[in-house]
Amino acid sequence: MSLVPMKQILDEARKKGYGVGAFNVNNMEQVQAIMAAAQKTKSPVIIQASRGALKYSNFTYLKHLMLAAVEENPNIPMAMHLDHGNSLDSVKKAISLGFSSVMIDGSLLEDGKTASDYDYNVKVTRSVVEYAHQYGVTVEGEIGTLGGIEDGVGSGSIHLTDPAEAKRFVDATGLDALAIAIGTSHGAYKFKGSTNLAFNVLKEVRALITIPLVLHGASSVPKELIDAVNQYGGKMPGATGVPMKELQEAITLGVSKINVDTDGRLAITAAIRKVFATEPEKFDPRDYLGPARDTLTGIIAGKMNDFGTAGHASDYQPLSLADMKKVYAK
Numbered sequence: 001m002s003l004v005p006m007k008q009i010l011d012e013a014r015k016k017g018y019g020v021g022a023f024n025v026n027n028m029e030q031v032q033a034i035m036a037a038a039q040k041t042k043s044p045v046i047i048q049a050s051r052g053a054l055k056y057s058n059f060t061y062l063k064h065l066m067l068a069a070v071e072e073n074p075n076i077p078m079a080m081h082l083d084h085g086n087s088l089d090s091v092k093k094a095i096s097l098g099f100s101s102v103m104i105d106g107s108l109l110e111d112g113k114t115a116s117d118y119d120y121n122v123k124v125t126r127s128v129v130e131y132a133h134q135y136g137v138t139v140e141g142e143i144g145t146l147g148g149i150e151d152g153v154g155s156g157s158i159h160l161t162d163p164a165e166a167k168r169f170v171d172a173t174g175l176d177a178l179a180i181a182i183g184t185s186h187g188a189y190k191f192k193g194s195t196n197l198a199f200n201v202l203k204e205v206r207a208l209i210t211i212p213l214v215l216h217g218a219s220s221v222p223k224e225l226i227d228a229v230n231q232y233g234g235k236m237p238g239a240t241g242v243p244m245k246e247l248q249e250a251i252t253l254g255v256s257k258i259n260v261d262t263d264g265r266l267a268i269t270a271a272i273r274k275v276f277a278t279e280p281e282k283f284d285p286r287d288y289l290g291p292a293r294d295t296l297t298g299i300i301a302g303k304m305n306d307f308g309t310a311g312h313a314s315d316y317q318p319l320s321l322a323d324m325k326k327v328y329a330k
């Protein structure tokens with residue numbers, strides 16, 4: 001099986017009412033952990049790389065790690081997705097590397113920090129849709145802004161999605177999936193006090209538009225991982241995330257793609273800290289990267305079960321980018 005357009009993975013999820021996790025990667029162990037979890041639970045999967053991750057891995061390394069995942073797992077529908085593309089140029093680069101899906105985040109200007117206006121967002125997103133669809137590549141856009149800053153991306157302030165504007169945006173751009181802001185944040189410190197997601201906004205958006213919806217900043221920041229980090233010398237007091245129950249509610253209300261980065265980072269950090277603290281004589285990287293990979297596999301498999309993705313890997317005949325090109329050309 002080759003890479004699958006993300007549109008198909010999300011359309012299928014939307015039809016059956018389950019969510020698909022999109023997991024960020026920077027290195028081999030993360031790619032392997034995600035695919036091991038997908039195998040274990042028989043789940044379709046989205047692997048995504050930020051611009052920062054691509055730069056860190058000198059582009060080529062990460063590309064080949066992701067392609068290795070496809071080669072090793074022919075029974076798993078997998079999309080390779082660019083997270084938070086900031087310009088048509090960044091999208092062109094990702095497509096030239098072989099990505100089957102791209103995000104253009106036109107809610108921010110090209111610096112990835114300054115909130116843009118609606119007209120700018122429509123213009124840049126439309127240009128990406130026109131370019132990407134020629135290659136059969138899926139496009140995710142964003143309207144409204146999230147809180148928090150991750151990988152240098154984010155305005156730092158939350159601006160909830162306006163449902164009517166979201167509808168106009170989808171009609172004006174023709175994109176395939178829409179990230180909306182309902183109060184989630186990037187990073188490990190999402191809420192002061194209790195979670196407060198704007199489910200009313202999600203309901204209103206869902207009533208107006210039919211394409212799959214995406215939730216960014218959706219890590220749960222599990223207490224056991226934070227406790228392990230802190231127990232073994234880390235310092236992450238007060239870290240909080242979105243409880244799984246609320247994510248499941250969001251899926252029920254129509255979210256199809258759930259972005260998870262922070263929880264993967266925490267799993268790796270907790271496992272490595274534990275080895276360093278309890279077995280200080282170890283110095284072979286495999287002795288701590290191996291346990292990190294195992295911990296991450298467990299966390300991701302748990303999410304695949306909780307999001308309802310498990311068991312859906314062989315529900316459908318995967319399309320190729322060439323097939324998808326024909327769909328877009330119609």
Ligand SMILES: [Zn+2]
Pocket residue numbers: 084186216217259
């Ligand atoms: Zn994001």
